[in-house]
Amino acid sequence: MHRRSTLIRVVAVGATLLTLAGVAGSATASDATASDATASDAPSAAREAAALTGTAKLDRPPGDDATVTIDAHLDAADKNDPRKAHGTIKLSHYMTNPKFGGSAEARVDCLLTGGKVATVSAVVTKADGGLKGAIGKRLGLTIHDQGKQDRFGYSWAMVGIPNDLPDDMPKCVSAAPFDKTKPGSGDLHVLPMK
Structure with a gap:
């Protein structure tokens, strides 16, 4: 039982880290895209x-x-x-x-x-x-x-x-x-x- 709850916690922590990494990565990519985009091409970034x-x-x-x-x-x-x-x-x-x-x-x-x-x-x-x-x-x-x-x-x-x-x-x-x-x-x- 103790082993199973530890495994669940490890999976949950791993999923949280992956989610956070994905959010951080997409925010970085979005920031880079937004900073590279000009007003005329901003709609095409969507x-x-x-x-x-x-x-x-x-x-x-x-x-x-x-x-x-x-x-x-x-x-x-x-x-x-x-x-x-x-x-x-x-x-x-x-x-x-x-x-x-x-x-x-x-x-x-x-x-x-x-x-x-x-x-x-x-x-x-x-x-x-x-x-x-x-x-x-x-x-x-x-x-x-x-x-x-x-x-x-x-x-x-x-x-x-x-x-x-x-x-x-x-x-x-x-x-x-x-x-x-x-x-x-x-x-x-x-x-x-x-």
Whole structure:
């Protein structure tokens, strides 16, 4: 009996020490993370509820080069409000016939995921060339993460280019993923809602 109570006490003390070590370790890691983080990247330090990240080219014929880079995140604390998503989307599209070219950068304002499908929207903050008319407009993208060749949809599918998007487009609106990414050109990853 005496031996059993000693063993229980040793296990209890060991568990307490492990718990305290874990708390101290996480506090140290949190402190280091917090001190390294700036105000602009502080939300990304929190555990994520969902994310859409990666770079890929669309599967287009020669002379038509369209690339997208997405870095969209929804923190766990905001999982019930996809409009609190943050991050950036970068687009570039250059064609030789008809001659067209431009790039744009947009600030993410919504992210919804369901399984391996995500819809993200963002407001264009910078653009050049043929995409200058998109500044201040909201665009939407839908991605179906299929591994080596993802499916891709975009809100301007019916109007031509993002310049022609309506000024009052709602958040998290896009088209079905009707297009494809080019195999071997990169990959887009969906972290489903937790």
